[in-house]
Amino acid sequence: MNRSDLQTIAKNNVRRFVVFRVLFNARFYYPVFAVIFLDFGLSLDQFAMLNVIWAATIILAEIPSGALSDLLGRKKLLVFTSSLMVLEMAVWAFVPRGNPTMLFLLLAFNRLLSGLGEASASGSDEALVYESLEHAGLKDDWSRVLEMVSKWRSVAFMIAMVVGGLVYDPGLVGKVFSFFGFHADISKETTLRLPIYLTLISSILCWLNCIGFIESPQAPAEERPSVFAAFRQTFRAGLWILKTPFALVVILAGAFADSIIRMFIT
Numbered sequence: 001m002n003r004s005d006l007q008t009i010a011k012n013n014v015r016r017f018v019v020f021r022v023l024f025n026a027r028f029y030y031p032v033f034a035v036i037f038l039d040f041g042l043s044l045d046q047f048a049m050l051n052v053i054w055a056a057t058i059i060l061a062e063i064p065s066g067a068l069s070d071l072l073g074r075k076k077l078l079v080f081t082s083s084l085m086v087l088e089m090a091v092w093a094f095v096p097r098g099n100p101t102m103l104f105l106l107l108a109f110n111r112l113l114s115g116l117g118e119a120s121a122s123g124s125d126e127a128l129v130y131e132s133l134e135h136a137g138l139k140d141d142w143s144r145v146l147e148m149v150s151k152w153r154s155v156a157f158m159i160a161m162v163v164g165g166l167v168y169d170p171g172l173v174g175k176v177f178s179f180f181g182f183h184a185d186i187s188k189e190t191t192l193r194l195p196i197y198l199t200l201i202s203s204i205l206c207w208l209n210c211i212g213f214i215e216s217p218q219a220p221a222e223e224r225p226s227v228f229a230a231f232r233q234t235f236r237a238g239l240w241i242l243k244t245p246f247a248l249v250v251i252l253a254g255a256f257a258d259s260i261i262r263m264f265i266t
Contacts, residue, residue, distance in 0.1 A: 006136035009214045010129075014145050016209050017129045020078065021149050023206035024085065024121060026156035028164035028195040036168070037107070039192055041097055046104055050111045057115025062122060074128035075213045081120040082207040088113035089200040093193055128213060135216045164195040 029036055037047045072080070088110055095106045133139045166172055173194075174186035 003137060006132070006216075007138065009216065010132040010136040010138055013129045013132045013213055014141075016213050017125055017145070018149050018152050019209045020082075020125055020206060021153045022156040023202045023209065024082070025153055026160035026202070028160045028167070028198040028202070030157075031161045031165040032168045032195060036192070036195065039188065040095075040107070041100060041103060042107070050107060053108055054111040054115045057112050058119045061116050061119035073215055074124045074131075075210070075215045077120055077124045078128065078210045078213055079207070081117050081124070082203065082210040084113050084117035084120065085203040086200070086207050088117060089196060089203045093196045093200045128215060132214070132216045164198070167191060167194040167198070 034047060037050065038044070042050075091106055091110045091113065095103060095110070097103055129145065130139065130142055133142055133145070168191050170186045170188050170191045173191055174184070177184050177186060
C-alpha cells in the first residue's frame with residue numbers, strides 16, 4: 001500500500017476519532033444524572049450502590065480490556081465499545097418502572113454495561129489513530145489531533161449539558177411546543193426519558209461511526225499475543241495492583257471520589 005493510501009486511512013481515522021470522542025462522552029443526561037435516577041424511583045442508597053457497581057466494573061475490566069485490544073484489534077474493540085453503549089442506553093430508555101426490584105436490577109445492569117464500555121474505550125481509539133498516523137508518516141500531527149479532539153469534545157459536552165437540562169424541564173418543553181403551535185400536556189413523566197432517548201440516538205451514531213475505522217494494514221497479525229499470553233499479562237498486572245498499596249489506594253480513592261461527585265454535584 002502506497003503512502004497516499006496510508007494517509008487517506010489516517011485522515012479517515014482522525015475524523016472518526018473526533019466523532020467517537022464527541023458522541024461517546026457528550027451525554028445528555030449528565031446535567032440531571034443524580035436527579036433522573038431518583039425520579040425513576042430509586043432511593044439515594046440505591047443510587048450510591050449503582051455508582052459503586054459502575055466504578056468497580058471499570059476497575060476490574062480496565063486491564064482485561066487491554067488484553068482484548070491486543071487480541072481482537074483496535075477497531076473490533078471500538079465497535080464492541082459502541083455496541084455496549086447502545087445496549088446500555090437501550091436498557092435505560094425502555095426499562096419499566098412498575099416493579100421496584102426489577103427497576104433496580106435493570107439499572108444495575110445498565111451501570112455494568114456503562115462500566116464495561118468505559119473500560120474498553122480506554123486507549124483503544126488513541127492507539128488505532130496514532131498507529132495509522134505513524135504508518136502514514138504523519139505522527140508529528142498527533143499533538144494537533146489531540147488538541148482538536150479536546151476542543152470539539154468540550155464544545156459537544158457543553159451543548160449536551162445545556163440541551164439535556166432544558167429538555168428535562170416540562171415547563172420549558174411545553175412553552176416550546178406552544179410557540180410552534182402544538183398544544184400538549186407536557187408532564188415530568190413525558191420529559192423523564194428525553195435526555196436518555198437523545199443519548200440513545202448518539203450511541204447509535206457512535207456505533208455507525210466506529211464501523212468506519214480502518215486499522216493500519218502494516219500492523220501484522222503475528223505481532224498480536226496469544227490468548228494465554230495476553231491474559232497472563234492481565235493477571236500479573238492485577239496481582240501487582242493488589243500487592244502495591246499505593247496503586248490500590250489511588251484507584252479506590254478515585255472511584256470513591258467519582259461516586260461522591262456524581263451524587264452531589266448533579
